[in-house]
Amino acid sequence: MTTEAVEITLTESAEDVRTGANAVALERLLTAEPVLVDVAPARDVVPGMTDSTILTSGAPLDWPQYTGGQRRSILNAALYEGLADSVEAAEKALDSGRITVHSTQQHQCIGSVAGIYTASMPVLVVRDETYGGTAFCNLYEGKSRHRLNYGSYNDEVRDGLQWLQNVMAPVLATAIDLHGPIPLKPIMTRALRLGDELHSRNTAASMIFERELTTSFIQMGNTPSAAAVTDVLEFFRDNDYTFLRMGMAAAKAIADAAHGVPASTLVTGMAINCLSFGIRISGLGDQWFTGAHPQLDGKFFDGFGPDDVEWIGGESCFTEVAGVGAFAQAAAPALQAYQGGDFTTMMDNNTSLYSITLAEHPQFAIPALGFRGTPVGIDLVEVIRQRRTPMIDGGLAGSSGGQIGAGLLIPDLDCFRSAYGSYRAQYDPVDGATTHGHSSSHSGQENAR
Amino acid sequence: MTTEAVEITLTESAEDVRTGANAVALERLLTAEPVLVDVAPARDVVPGMTDSTILTSGAPLDWPQYTGGQRRSILNAALYEGLADSVEAAEKALDSGRITVHSTQQHQCIGSVAGIYTASMPVLVVRDETYGGTAFCNLYEGKSRHRLNYGSYNDEVRDGLQWLQNVMAPVLATAIDLHGPIPLKPIMTRALRLGDELHSRNTAASMIFERELTTSFIQMGNTPSAAAVTDVLEFFRDNDYTFLRMGMAAAKAIADAAHGVPASTLVTGMAINCLSFGIRISGLGDQWFTGAHPQLDGKFFDGFGPDDVEWIGGESCFTEVAGVGAFAQAAAPALQAYQGGDFTTMMDNNTSLYSITLAEHPQFAIPALGFRGTPVGIDLVEVIRQRRTPMIDGGLAGSSGGQIGAGLLIPDLDCFRSAYGSYRAQYDPVDGATTHGHSSSHSGQENAR
Numbered sequence: 039m040t041t042e043a044v045e046i047t048l049t050e051s052a053e054d055v056r057t058g059a060n061a062v063a064l065e066r067l068l069t070a071e072p073v074l075v076d077v078a079p080a081r082d083v084v085p086g087m088t089d090s091t092i093l094t095s096g097a098p099l100d101w102p103q104y105t106g107g108q109r110r111s112i113l114n115a116a117l118y119e120g121l122a123d124s125v126e127a128a129e130k131a132l133d134s135g136r137i138t139v140h141s142t143q144q145h146q147c148i149g150s151v152a153g154i155y156t157a158s159m160p161v162l163v164v165r166d167e168t169y170g171g172t173a174f175c176n177l178y179e180g181k182s183r184h185r186l187n188y189g190s191y192n193d194e195v196r197d198g199l200q201w202l203q204n205v206m207a208p209v210l211a212t213a214i215d216l217h218g219p220i221p222l223k224p225i226m227t228r229a230l231r232l233g234d235e236l237h238s239r240n241t242a243a244s245m246i247f248e249r250e251l252t253t254s255f256i257q258m259g260n261t262p263s264a265a266a267v268t269d270v271l272e273f274f275r276d277n278d279y280t281f282l283r284m285g286m287a288a289a290k291a292i293a294d295a296a297h298g299v300p301a302s303t304l305v306t307g308m309a310i311n312c313l314s315f316g317i318r319i320s321g322l323g324d325q326w327f328t329g330a331h332p333q334l335d336g337k338f339f340d341g342f343g344p345d346d347v348e349w350i351g352g353e354s355c356f357t358e359v360a361g362v363g364a365f366a367q368a369a370a371p372a373l374q375a376y377q378g379g380d381f382t383t384m385m386d387n388n389t390s391l392y393s394i395t396l397a398e399h400p401q402f403a404i405p406a407l408g409f410r411g412t413p414v415g416i417d418l419v420e421v422i423r424q425r426r427t428p429m430i431d432g433g434l435a436g437s438s439g440g441q442i443g444a445g446l447l448i449p450d451l452d453c454f455r456s457a458y459g460s461y462r463a464q465y466d467p468v469d470g471a472t473t474h475g476h477s478s479s480h481s482g483q484e485n486a487r
Numbered sequence: 488m489t490t491e492a493v494e495i496t497l498t499e500s501a502e503d504v505r506t507g508a509n510a511v512a513l514e515r516l517l518t519a520e521p522v523l524v525d526v527a528p529a530r531d532v533v534p535g536m537t538d539s540t541i542l543t544s545g546a547p548l549d550w551p552q553y554t555g556g557q558r559r560s561i562l563n564a565a566l567y568e569g570l571a572d573s574v575e576a577a578e579k580a581l582d583s584g585r586i587t588v589h590s591t592q593q594h595q596c597i598g599s600v601a602g603i604y605t606a607s608m609p610v611l612v613v614r615d616e617t618y619g620g621t622a623f624c625n626l627y628e629g630k631s632r633h634r635l636n637y638g639s640y641n642d643e644v645r646d647g648l649q650w651l652q653n654v655m656a657p658v659l660a661t662a663i664d665l666h667g668p669i670p671l672k673p674i675m676t677r678a679l680r681l682g683d684e685l686h687s688r689n690t691a692a693s694m695i696f697e698r699e700l701t702t703s704f705i706q707m708g709n710t711p712s713a714a715a716v717t718d719v720l721e722f723f724r725d726n727d728y729t730f731l732r733m734g735m736a737a738a739k740a741i742a743d744a745a746h747g748v749p750a751s752t753l754v755t756g757m758a759i760n761c762l763s764f765g766i767r768i769s770g771l772g773d774q775w776f777t778g779a780h781p782q783l784d785g786k787f788f789d790g791f792g793p794d795d796v797e798w799i800g801g802e803s804c805f806t807e808v809a810g811v812g813a814f815a816q817a818a819a820p821a822l823q824a825y826q827g828g829d830f831t832t833m834m835d836n837n838t839s840l841y842s843i844t845l846a847e848h849p850q851f852a853i854p855a856l857g858f859r860g861t862p863v864g865i866d867l868v869e870v871i872r873q874r875r876t877p878m879i880d881g882g883l884a885g886s887s888g889g890q891i892g893a894g895l896l897i898p899d900l901d902c903f904r905s906a907y908g909s910y911r912a913q914y915d916p917v918d919g920a921t922t923h924g925h926s927s928s929h930s931g932q933e934n935a936r
Contacts, residue, residue: 371854405820
């Protein structure tokens with residue numbers, strides 16, 4: 039983080055407008071009610087999705103800008119979907135525009151790591167019952183460190199994705215149909231009492247979710263087949279991260295509900311692509327303000343280290359936007375085993391985040407902090423004022439593909455300063471003209487939707 | 488706790504013998520492997536159980552010694568079992584010996600609160616696969632504060648007990664039969680990472696246990712009936728304490744494995760009855776050393792306070808003997824909501840218990856303490872030396888029947904001093920003769936099996 043002084047004074051009238059706008063945006067952030075209503079192929083439910091569309095994480099880029107593992111992931115997606123029969127053919131099709139690549143964020147989707155979506159992939163459909171929005175997330179591939187969303191592709195990855203499509207998706211869809219819509223916030227609220235922080239630890243939420251559907255599984259009998267149900271239960275038992283995707287879709291629905299309130303400085307999105315870390319701000323439309331990749335304090339799987347990390351995308355940090363993940367890390371002492379750190383530090387980290395948020399969450403509470411509500415509602419202005427950026431719990435992808443560890447990610451201030459400059463230019467033009475200069479050096483990666 | 492000085496020096500040779508004996512007893516405590524193998528009526532599986540036997544918690548007493556709520560519970564058990572058609576008739580039958588009352592501990596059973604067992608009640612059968620012992624626990628009655636084991640009896644209590652017998656027991660027995668024996672320590676180990684301490688909080692363990700059987704529930708089809716399975720799943724969903732009884736049976740099997748090692752000062756049992764708190768010691772046979780009821784720091788349900796507490800029995804403190812419960816309280820920050828306290832105090836309490844235990848548990852670990860193993864193996868001599876008694880998480884029964892709260896129980900030193908006097912008399916007679924005098928004033932409630 040920079041130590042350069044940043045002008046933080048807005049005019050009094052601009053500050054009044056901002057305060058009012060933030061109250062509205064915060065209310066929407068806290069009262070959105072994400073409910074899982076269906077599991078269906080992306081092509082059938084995701085707005086604008088076509089058979090030749092591939093979605094990937096992060097602020098939107100043009101195809102030629104994608105590099106490294108994220109580029110390879112997009113090419114592999116084309117192979118998986120049968121849009122090309124070789125990597126070379128896929129390159130050509132993407133170059134020519136026959137295959138198009140968009141950001142997940144342009145399609146109400148949220149991406150885990152590279153976040154790769156193709157048309158045939160099943161997605162969770164999460165409706166916000168309060169404000170009417172819909173968000174989508176595709177399904178967790180399982181615990182192998184080789185997954186398409188971590189930049190790996192081989193027969194095992196392909197078979198796993200097809201299993202999700204042919205077994206998991208129809209079983210889940212049938213179970214949800216029998217059960218009825220599943221409110222996700224109550225599951226998340228409860229999981230925080232059971233040692234999850236709902237980004238890098240989802241063990242309890244996955245169990246609660248499974249339990250919620252157990253009666254439906256029993257009622258299903260042979261539809262689609264008893265073996266399929268047993269397979270799905272085995273997948274649940276083996277995969278403690280199953281719920282992450284439900285939680286991510288919930289977080290996306292929550293963040294989207296709070297987005298678009300004019301003059302609000304609420305952070306309504308954080309997203310990583312191969313080039314940058316980006317944020318969006320409630321009052322600043324669909325622009326992503328981008329900057330350097332986060333610093334990280336990681337714990338690595340055997341044989342890997344910090345030098346092996348490659349940034350290939352990631353939007354699961356929407357969970358932090360919604361007030362969980364690193365913002366609830368003190369709820370998850372067992373997380374030390376996965377991403378390092380010690381519990382005292384986790385408590386301190388978690389407590390520090392109250393200084394950059396607008397509220398304590400009315401439902402999400404941290405037992406170890408005396409059931410204090412999680413810090414929620416990241417305020418761009420407080421980030422600048424405190425020189426403290428949000429923390430993020432995250433998985434780490436390796437330059438040779440696959441997951442290689444997990445850790446605590448700390449974004450640079452640069453994208454926040456860029457956003458703040460833009461905010462002043464738009465909402466407080468008296469001194470905005472001078473301030474905007476602060477952020478101009480970071481605007482190279484800014485992307486309009 | 489008393490402040491009177493206590494002589495703690497054993498002769499060197501006695502100390503050597505004790506150290507060796509404790510190593511053996513501790514090894515047995517840590518390597519017992521409790522496995523749930525069946526659910527069956529007490530009369531069919533509990534050694535010595537007859538149709539007219541009633542079992543209740545705590546060091547054994549003669550029938551006339553039982554008073555208050557524990558006495559009423561025994562009389563109600565006679566009504567429930569159809570051994571008498573009125574309280575008066577039950578009194579007579581117990582006075583005459585037509586109905587006999589024994590301690591659960593005399594029959595390899597473990598009692599929750601009053602711990603009432605009758606012949607028809609289903610019990611969990613837990614086998615220690617390492618040392619071959621078997622322990623039994625009857626089933627959790629559900630979350631109503633009125634339960635037979637909490638001294639309540641009415642139509643609702645009776646119907647609940649009959650439901651356990653007619654629905655829960657056959658469903659569980661069938662599921663276990665399909666599944667095969669269920670090792671309990673792995674469930675307990677995992678639950679400690681999910682916010683349980685396995686005495687007053689069992690939410691995660693209950694979910695893990697249910698999940699373990701889900702596939703069997705699906706396979707069961709209509710045996711005994713689909714409605715019964717759904718009923719059982721609903722009970723599980725509503726009752727976060729379901730696993731407590733499995734954990735208690737496991738703790739009893741573990742403690743029994745470590746009991747009976749000559750010269751060992753390991754505490755192998757703690758138990759409450761209406762008159763006293765009692766302990767047994769590995770090297771001192773089946774004698775219970777008894778003393779005053781514990782001090783308690785409780786949190787009460789609305790309308791109740793400390794003056795309403797009545798001691799009607801309790802053996803769930805075997806969980807503390809096995810290294811969980813209050814000995815793992817730092818694993819369960821959410822427990823504050825149930826039994827009060829704050830998390831810093833819970834961490835401190837938990838840490839203090841290492842001073843009176845022989846080991847850190849090799850499997851049971853506390854995430855918030857950096858995965859340090861729980862303090863396990865309470866050493867009578869260290870209790871005396873440190874003037875620190877074990878802590879116990881416990882539910883509280885009210886003088887008018889029913890549960891009225893929960894809290895942290897702290898036993899008096901008296902029974903430990905009594906046991907220590909007896910130990911010296913038996914194993915270090917040189918100075919044991921003088922020391923034994925210390926404990927003679929507490930021997931009034933000592934009971935031989």
